[in-house]
Amino acid sequence: MKNSFTEENYLKAIYKLSERDELVTTTDIATMLDIRAATVTDMLKKLAVKKLIRYERYKGLSLTEKGRAIGVKIIRKHRLWELFLVQKMKFRWDEVHEIAEQLEHIQSDELINRLDEMLGFPKADPHGDPIPDKNGVFGKTRTIPLNQVKPKVVSVVAGVIENSNTFLQYLDKIGIAIGDKITIHAIEAYDQSHRISVNQGKEVFISESVAKNILVVGK
Amino acid sequence: MKNSFTEENYLKAIYKLSERDELVTTTDIATMLDIRAATVTDMLKKLAVKKLIRYERYKGLSLTEKGRAIGVKIIRKHRLWELFLVQKMKFRWDEVHEIAEQLEHIQSDELINRLDEMLGFPKADPHGDPIPDKNGVFGKTRTIPLNQVKPKVVSVVAGVIENSNTFLQYLDKIGIAIGDKITIHAIEAYDQSHRISVNQGKEVFISESVAKNILVVGK
């Protein structure tokens, strides 16, 4: 009845891979978890016995409803904890992933639901990834890259596309964080660099590639 | 270099047992962790190899400085998380132990120190058990049972002696929580029951045995 950390990590990985392609392969999982394919095969058999995945030798696998529910729940916990760490504990975006990897395995529905409430039932984590609700349902806030926003329109930072630490640290340095209001003042014609202001504050320049990596929701 | 949950649980248990008696026995540990003595013996050998305990066959064991540091740290984390759950997440005293058993193993010095700060560098958890500082040092707030406080003197609830869930729930029901100010108005001569008020509020009666179980610090 109780799922181990390991099992939870497999289901989370499989869920993430399923988002791209319904049929998931042994090698994909091995790569994502940084373990050997042979190890994955063993685990797949066990997950299949527990009815958490549908699995046929050499044919790939897919999650059952039961397996999906666990995978989504782990993702929900991970993202809520990340947001908690950033908003309540004042960590930077790029510092929270590793801690959330641990916290996501804490078993207490009550705790996670209170966390959700305390954070105002957020729709996305500090990287802009969506947070499913307690029933495993993802809200569909459509975000767009900042470079697709028209000048003068105010938009709100929801996350990033490529979330490398260096990029997050760069944003931190120039003073851009989740929830900040951004106004584009001008786009330079020859290199598409953006002159923007953050929260009606002083102006900063960002390159086109940076603008493409910042996700916003129109207000 | 990295200690497992299991190892941490052993060191925590051994630390707690050491508080009563420097020399700890195999059976004590087995009883506290609810596992077999044979299992404990195996682990003791491993802990000794890692220089976390001093151990000699049939002679009991004691913690090394290194082992003590880990044990104390787990206790610090457990108690800080308990307090966090009660104060910030609005859990009741009797609900937090199990969740804290999990949270105590989260590895992040930064997180635990920020938690400490956020809670105002508390000296005790919701059960009144002392919280060591980041150097593993316990402050020596001496608490006394409520029945030893003189009438009219205001004292502050610091914890309980016997922390069974039923007792904690009882306190919760009559409206007594950590940090509450208690004034004793009168002690009934024939049965030593106490008439008290909580935070200058309305008066309640508690029996002598209850008064003996509540720990307070004089103000």
Added chain:
DNA sequence: CATAATATTTAGACTAATCTAACATTTTTA
């Protein structure tokens, strides 16, 4: 103080999660 009771350790086994090496199947490509 000899023996009975208790405590501790050793030996051998099991499970979960991992590995490597060898083998099997599927897919790609010349």
Added chain:
DNA sequence: TAAAAATGTTAGATTAGTCTAAATATTATG
């Protein structure tokens, strides 16, 4: 389409943490 490449599985081993049963050491007691 047959051979080569890529992908996936099986077999056998390892480690951590646990168990039971048997052996040994220590402590208590008649």
